[in-house]
Amino acid sequence: MSGTIKTMPKAKITGLKDGVALANDIAKADPIVTQALDGQLFTNDNFSSLGALITQDDNLMNSFYHTLIDKVGLTWVASNEFYNKLKFLKKDYLQTGSIVEEIAYDAIEAMPYNPEVDWQKALKNFPFVTAELFHRLNRADVYPVTINQMKLKQAFFTPQSFRDFVVRELENLTSSNEMDEFGYCVQTANHLASKVAYPIAIGSTLATVDEYKHLLATINTYAEILTMPSRSFNKLGFKRVSNIERLVLVTTPEVLANLNVNVNAPAYNLEYVKILASRTITVPEMPENCVAMLVDERAFQIYDIVYATDYNHNGITRADNYFLHVQQIFSISPAFNCIKFVTVESVTAPILGDFNMANETELTKGQTYQVSCSVTSGYSKVTYSLEDATDENTQITTYGLLYIGQNEKATEIKVTATAIENVIKQATYKIKGNS
Numbered sequence: 001m002s003g004t005i006k007t008m009p010k011a012k013i014t015g016l017k018d019g020v021a022l023a024n025d026i027a028k029a030d031p032i033v034t035q036a037l038d039g040q041l042f043t044n045d046n047f048s049s050l051g052a053l054i055t056q057d058d059n060l061m062n063s064f065y066h067t068l069i070d071k072v073g074l075t076w077v078a079s080n081e082f083y084n085k086l087k088f089l090k091k092d093y094l095q096t097g098s099i100v101e102e103i104a105y106d107a108i109e110a111m112p113y114n115p116e117v118d119w120q121k122a123l124k125n126f127p128f129v130t131a132e133l134f135h136r137l138n139r140a141d142v143y144p145v146t147i148n149q150m151k152l153k154q155a156f157f158t159p160q161s162f163r164d165f166v167v168r169e170l171e172n173l174t175s176s177n178e179m180d181e182f183g184y185c186v187q188t189a190n191h192l193a194s195k196v197a198y199p200i201a202i203g204s205t206l207a208t209v210d211e212y213k214h215l216l217a218t219i220n221t222y223a224e225i226l227t228m229p230s231r232s233f234n235k236l237g238f239k240r241v242s243n244i245e246r247l248v249l250v251t252t253p254e255v256l257a258n259l260n261v262n263v264n265a266p267a268y269n270l271e272y273v274k275i276l277a278s279r280t281i282t283v284p285e286m287p288e289n290c291v292a293m294l295v296d297e298r299a300f301q302i303y304d305i306v307y308a309t310d311y312n313h314n315g316i317t318r319a320d321n322y323f324l325h326v327q328q329i330f331s332i333s334p335a336f337n338c339i340k341f342v343t344v345e346s347v348t349a350p351i352l353g354d355f356n357m358a359n360e361t362e363l364t365k366g367q368t369y370q371v372s373c374s375v376t377s378g379y380s381k382v383t384y385s386l387e388d389a390t391d392e393n394t395q396i397t398t399y400g401l402l403y404i405g406q407n408e409k410a411t412e413i414k415v416t417a418t419a420i421e422n423v424i425k426q427a428t429y430k431i432k433g434n435s
Contacts, residue, residue, distance in 0.1 A: 365432065371400040
């Protein structure tokens with residue numbers, strides 16, 4: 001026998017019922033036990049006698065604790081994941097599959113209206129600029145627990161002993177999964193900070209009240225900036241707006257405590273601080289020199305895939321081994337705004353390496369190419385632009401997807417890679433058939 005959560009619970013279970021109510025819930029959920037009890041319900045007076053009726057029959061006892069684990073226990077474990085304070089970053093529970101395809105859309109750029117000259121543009125296609133991103137299963141854990149007959153027989157001594165038994169068995173499963181899930185969430189946040197977040201320098205130290213005030217002022221400033229359209233703060237260079245309700249502040253307990261005690265409490269309780277206070281999460285540590293991160297919650301791509309149980313029977317010890325299976329996706333999207341605040345005097349200008357397509361490479365009309373330029377040090381965001389094309393259909397997206405128009409007349413085109421601090425590098429490509 002095994003169980004699978006079909007839909008994730010919508011709220012956490014705040015506490016288990018008493019032993020009598022628990023036993024009745026399990027019995028009602030098991031048709032075999034319900035039939036064997038002939039309609040009787042557990043009470044304080046008959047608890048031990050009905051328990052003995054179940055534990056004296058191996059098949060009945062097996063069915064009872066299958067139901068305990070596969071139905072009641074599985075729901076309880078899944079519900080109590082809500083204690084994970086990073087739970088709100090999750091997106092969904094996937095009914096099928098183990099890969100999420102994310103199609104990120106850039107904003108549509110307006111074009112000038114000119115009915116006398118540009119009427120023919122109405123006959124063109126105007127596809128959205130998109131990026132196709134895949135988020136794959138990367139957590140598949142199994143938690144084993146053994147229940148033997150003696151455990152269940154002892155549990156039926158009193159309603160309280162039965163409740164203690166259920167709590168002991170299920171709480172250990174719950175807390176184990178809860179702690180591991182929190183760890184995966186922390187790793188995801190730190191991966192965002194290390195690989196995606198746009199760096200903002202706040203000075204080389206963060207120790208005094210004035211330095212914490214400066215940090216808070218900088219956070220407030222960028223919280224407001226992110227509510228305005230910009231291409232600067234996401235890795236793909238898409239035009240993005242992050243409403244304040246979507247922003248999450250990630251920091252360490254030490255930094256948050258200093259902000260609260262030394263800054264917020266005395267005189268610096270700005271409106272944005274009040275808003276962000278309910279959207280702040282703390283993690284044990286952050287990457288080197290990173291003291292906080294301001295991120296659009298959509299940058300987190302976290303999904304539940306499987307919450308299920310299975311078991312096998314050990315005939316030698318007359319015990320059953322139960323296995324809780326938890327499978328999830330912990331991934332990030334570079335298409336949404338993400339800023340990190342780092343303790344450096346200034347952000348180091350990146351060094352651009354080589355293009356993936358060598359200079360003077362010959363390109364074919366009507367074909368699409370992925371252009372990329374490596375970053376050997378510093379923040380790795382690079383955006384791309386195009387020069388010298390004659391066909392308006394010859395275009396390159398900000399993240400380097402290059403299309404050569406069918407009517408391109410230029411003998412060569414120039415692609416410019418731009419990193420932060422206005423660091424640029426160029427490559428020239430020839431057009432096949434035009435030279």
